[in-house]
Amino acid sequence: MNRKSVLIVDDEADIRELLVLTLTRMGVDADTAGTVQEAQEALKHRPYDLCLTDMRLPDGDGLAVLNHISEHYGNTPVAVITAYGSTDNAVAALKAGAFDYLAKPIKVEQLRPLVMSALKLPKPVQARRAAIGETAQPGAPRLLGESPAIVRAREMISKLSRSQAPVYITGESGSGKEVAARLMHMGSSRADGAFVAVNCGAIPENLMESEFFGYRRGAFTGADNDRIGFLQAAQKGTLFLDEVGDLPLAMQVKLLRVIQEKKVRRLGDTEEAAIDVRIISATHRNLGEQVDAGEFRQDLFYRLNVIELKMPALREIPEDIPLMVGQVLERFARLSGNNPATISEEAMLALRRYDFPGNVRELENILERALALCSDNVIRETDLYLTQATPREKSAALDGALGTRGLPLHDFLDQVEREAILKALEATRFNKTAAAKLLGITFRSLRYRLDRLGID
Numbered sequence: 210m211n212r213k214s215v216l217i218v219d220d221e222a223d224i225r226e227l228l229v230l231t232l233t234r235m236g237v238d239a240d241t242a243g244t245v246q247e248a249q250e251a252l253k254h255r256p257y258d259l260c261l262t263d264m265r266l267p268d269g270d271g272l273a274v275l276n277h278i279s280e281h282y283g284n285t286p287v288a289v290i291t292a293y294g295s296t297d298n299a300v301a302a303l304k305a306g307a308f309d310y311l312a313k314p315i316k317v318e319q320l321r322p323l324v325m326s327a328l329k330l331p332k333p334v335q336a337r338r339a340a341i342g343e344t345a346q347p348g349a350p351r352l353l354g355e356s357p358a359i360v361r362a363r364e365m366i367s368k369l370s371r372s373q374a375p376v377y378i379t380g381e382s383g384s385g386k387e388v389a390a391r392l393m394h395m396g397s398s399r400a401d402g403a404f405v406a407v408n409c410g411a412i413p414e415n416l417m418e419s420e421f422f423g424y425r426r427g428a429f430t431g432a433d434n435d436r437i438g439f440l441q442a443a444q445k446g447t448l449f450l451d452e453v454g455d456l457p458l459a460m461q462v463k464l465l466r467v468i469q470e471k472k473v474r475r476l477g478d479t480e481e482a483a484i485d486v487r488i489i490s491a492t493h494r495n496l497g498e499q500v501d502a503g504e505f506r507q508d509l510f511y512r513l514n515v516i517e518l519k520m521p522a523l524r525e526i527p528e529d530i531p532l533m534v535g536q537v538l539e540r541f542a543r544l545s546g547n548n549p550a551t552i553s554e555e556a557m558l559a560l561r562r563y564d565f566p567g568n569v570r571e572l573e574n575i576l577e578r579a580l581a582l583c584s585d586n587v588i589r590e591t592d593l594y595l596t597q598a599t600p601r602e603k604s605a606a607l608d609g610a611l612g613t614r615g616l617p618l619h620d621f622l623d624q625v626e627r628e629a630i631l632k633a634l635e636a637t638r639f640n641k642t643a644a645a646k647l648l649g650i651t652f653r654s655l656r657y658r659l660d661r662l663g664i665d
């Protein structure tokens with residue numbers, strides 16, 4: 210196998226020496242440059258698998274090296290070395306497309322995994338294939354659609370696969386945030402590690418710490434065995450924090466510390482363990498507003514939201530609906546061993562006009578139900594049972610809503626709440642987590658309301 214080569218750009222001789230020594234011990238060729246200019250010269254002479262550059266250089270900065278490389282040698286990942294405590298620089302570099310950053314003083318135990326990940330990066334073509342699901346096993350996630358918004362999302366995913374930057378995915382419930390996160394993981398140098406998906410809203414507050422950090426036997430009553438938490442389970446892989454806005458403030462502080470120090474300590478343990486985890490977070494709420502409202506820490510938001518990826522709502526890309534319908538029906542047919550169902554023109558039109566509050570997840574559910582109800586393997590409009598009111602029905606409902614259906618206000622409100630909850634549960638096939646999202650409330654709040662209204 211060809212030896213890998215790394216270009217080190219730093220004007221301090223002792224740092225260059227430390228880096229060369231470590232890399233040589235790892236069996237990697239290391240060349241050095243002391244300025245932006247020298248780096249540009251070196252790049253002309255041989256291809257590199259990674260460039261490690263200091264942020265501050267005598268004739269420019271690390272971003273200049275980064276920009277030069279992405280312009281002329283787009284496949285070479287660049288990691289920047291930032292001054293102690295300079296988060297701004299690190300974030301700026303990641304936003305500009307750096308693969309990762311190392312904070313000074315450089316610690317060998319952080320340098321080695323960084324270099325190893327960079328050298329393991331799949332070729333860009335492979336990352337792109339992973340992003341469109343081409344290399345995936347049957348049943349692996351795929352992002353369907355050919356609309357400009359989906360094509361852009363796919364391109365971002367393939368680009369972000371080649372970086373360690375934290376990505377923050379926004380989009381409505383069921384719009385493919387988790388699919389995007391999985392694809393980013395699958396196309397990355399972390400693909401051999403685990404993808405750990407955590408729904409932050411579904412973990413009871415008193416279990417948060419033990420779930421995230423793990424515990425040693427005897428740490429608390431009931432801790433019968435040692436257990437690792439989500440962070441360690443995602444070691445060398447990706448941790449997907451879904452509904453990150455639901456993390457309680459106390460937990461946000463602890464998570465920020467873990468992210469900064471790249472270390473975790475289990476409950477009841479005296480020692481810390483180094484972690485190497487990429488964090489991708491998502492929410493269907495507006496985290497910026499939560500920051501303004503004091504519900505989410507600005508500093509954590511800043512660390513998570515280095516790069517934002519927006520997943521479009523299905524109603525914004527109606528042109529993709531026919532293609533998605535076709536592919537979903539084909540998938541169902543493959544699973545059941547039947548011929549793919551067809552869909553009538555009226556039914557397709559109705560779908561294109563529908564609002565899809567639950568997005569692609571809802572589309573899948575509607576089609577699955579329609580398949581069970583239709584005859585002759587043809588889905589007609591009446592098989593779809595679209596719950597959404599037409600504009601006329603909507604205004605009639607509004608007229609009705611002006612009164613309280615002859616009930617005391619309190620009972621009337623309970624009734625409206627019950628109806629909304631039942632509808633959301635139906636739309637999500639009784640998946641409480643998804644129903645809570647659809648309703649724009651937390652899982653905890655839904656559980657409380659179900660109890661209060663006596664819905665089983």
Ligand SMILES: Nc1ncnc2c1ncn2[C@@H]1O[C@H](COP(=O)(O)OP(=O)(O)OP(=O)(O)O)[C@@H](O)[C@H]1O
Nearest residue numbers: 351352353381382383384385386387388569570646
């Ligand atoms: N563009 C898409 N192409 C194919 N399938 C999609 C697409 N978007 C979403 N899906 C499907 O919709 C379902 C929900 O997707 P996913 O879990 O990624 O959504 P989400 O945005 O994470 O939802 P939530 O906010 O509720 O967690 C999955 O079955 C997924 O396969």
